[in-house]
Amino acid sequence: MIDWAALRQDFPILDQQVHGKPLVYLDNAATSQKPRVVIDALTRYYERDNANVHRGIHELSNRATSGFEAARARVAQFLHAGSADEIIFTRGTTEGINLVAATWGPKNLKAGDVILLTELEHHSNLVPWQMLAQRTGAKIAYLPVTGDEGTLDLSRLDALLTPQVKLFSMVHISNSMGTVNPVAELCAKARKHGIVTLVDGAQSAGHLPVDVQAIGCDFFAFSGHKICGPTGIGALYGRQELLQAMPPYQGGGEMILSVGYDQTEFKPAPHRFEAGTPDISGPIGLHAAMDYLDAIGRENIWRHDQELAGYASEKLAALNGIRVFGPKQNRAGLISFLLKDVHAHDVVTLADQAGVALRGGHHCTQPLMHKLGVESTARASFYFYNTPAEVDRLADVLREIQKFFAA
Numbered sequence: 001m002i003d004w005a006a007l008r009q010d011f012p013i014l015d016q017q018v019h020g021k022p023l024v025y026l027d028n029a030a031t032s033q034k035p036r037v038v039i040d041a042l043t044r045y046y047e048r049d050n051a052n053v054h055r056g057i058h059e060l061s062n063r064a065t066s067g068f069e070a071a072r073a074r075v076a077q078f079l080h081a082g083s084a085d086e087i088i089f090t091r092g093t094t095e096g097i098n099l100v101a102a103t104w105g106p107k108n109l110k111a112g113d114v115i116l117l118t119e120l121e122h123h124s125n126l127v128p129w130q131m132l133a134q135r136t137g138a139k140i141a142y143l144p145v146t147g148d149e150g151t152l153d154l155s156r157l158d159a160l161l162t163p164q165v166k167l168f169s170m171v172h173i174s175n176s177m178g179t180v181n182p183v184a185e186l187c188a189k190a191r192k193h194g195i196v197t198l199v200d201g202a203q204s205a206g207h208l209p210v211d212v213q214a215i216g217c218d219f220f221a222f223s224g225h226k227i228c229g230p231t232g233i234g235a236l237y238g239r240q241e242l243l244q245a246m247p248p249y250q251g252g253g254e255m256i257l258s259v260g261y262d263q264t265e266f267k268p269a270p271h272r273f274e275a276g277t278p279d280i281s282g283p284i285g286l287h288a289a290m291d292y293l294d295a296i297g298r299e300n301i302w303r304h305d306q307e308l309a310g311y312a313s314e315k316l317a318a319l320n321g322i323r324v325f326g327p328k329q330n331r332a333g334l335i336s337f338l339l340k341d342v343h344a345h346d347v348v349t350l351a352d353q354a355g356v357a358l359r360g361g362h363h364c365t366q367p368l369m370h371k372l373g374v375e376s377t378a379r380a381s382f383y384f385y386n387t388p389a390e391v392d393r394l395a396d397v398l399r400e401i402q403k404f405f406a407a
């Protein structure tokens, strides 16, 4: 039995009042809060070990380098990758996807090829591919969603897996609908056709156990800040064989074996993709975050997420004049909704006055919003430190907002 309420005490930020009301933080899909162990790991690094990595042979540089590389090995374990050499540090999910689009993309795509995406994608898993399509003459096709439930129409997949498709990039958990996509099944189908796959794990990596080998994807990207780690750090998993064949992302120090005035010999992956002085404290903070999450157990976090989302669905469905988005079954820990005749931004502004932090807008999924015929939604997104009492507070605040607008 996990004492979820007690875990809140690990998060100093949660213990505060906002506009004179206790903070109810329900914007975890945007970024999670940080436990004391992560804050302490960052402080300890800067107080005791700060130095540049892979360069010096002095004690501090050795400590910084071993902390940095230990974090890489820890990410490999966190994702169940075969080796630390399959892990590239990035600024986050966005940069991981851009790295693949910028390096794997031009080498493997030509005019007439197809990049397959889903209609659920975050702009991070859309815009880089549009840019690549423009550059190469490739086209983009989409696996459709079914409507307000936000689930993929899998009956359309076989017809979309044409010989022209070279890459299938898909979100694991939708940040605006809470849909959990059957990524292992999608990757298995793609693999049968020799299609390379990328999974956007921004919303999944810190919420459920991830095993990239079981999923069978070629690439998997996630962000540290959404899994209790610092901002500005994330990781990209890439299958060894693909990474070794990919050209570098950026050029500079750290990524070379030798440089002459005329030519350069690059390091193998993953260092080939990490030019310049990297974020060093980031991986160290991320390491502490992964240890913290796995001590709780991501299978436990997932159960808690789903219970809270189920409870929130019931509470919100009981309000009159609400449109709730997302799947009825197997919903991840977030819920998007619209109150009748109230703009999502007004919901979020008034909720904020009551101490409840929500998000309102298109959630970086503008095409999906257009498809659903809305401009924006309000979204409550949960993490393991949220409680049923906070969901009750959310429902009460929404009821007050409805009353305010009805008056």
Ligand SMILES: Cc1ncc(COP(=O)(O)O)c(C=O)c1O
Pocket: 029, 030, 091, 092, 093, 094, 095, 122, 124, 125, 171, 173, 174, 175, 200, 202, 203, 223
């Ligand atoms: C599904 C999804 N993909 C990608 C991203 C981009 O993550 P980041 O901004 O950390 O790079 C997000 C962020 O909200 C997301 O929810």
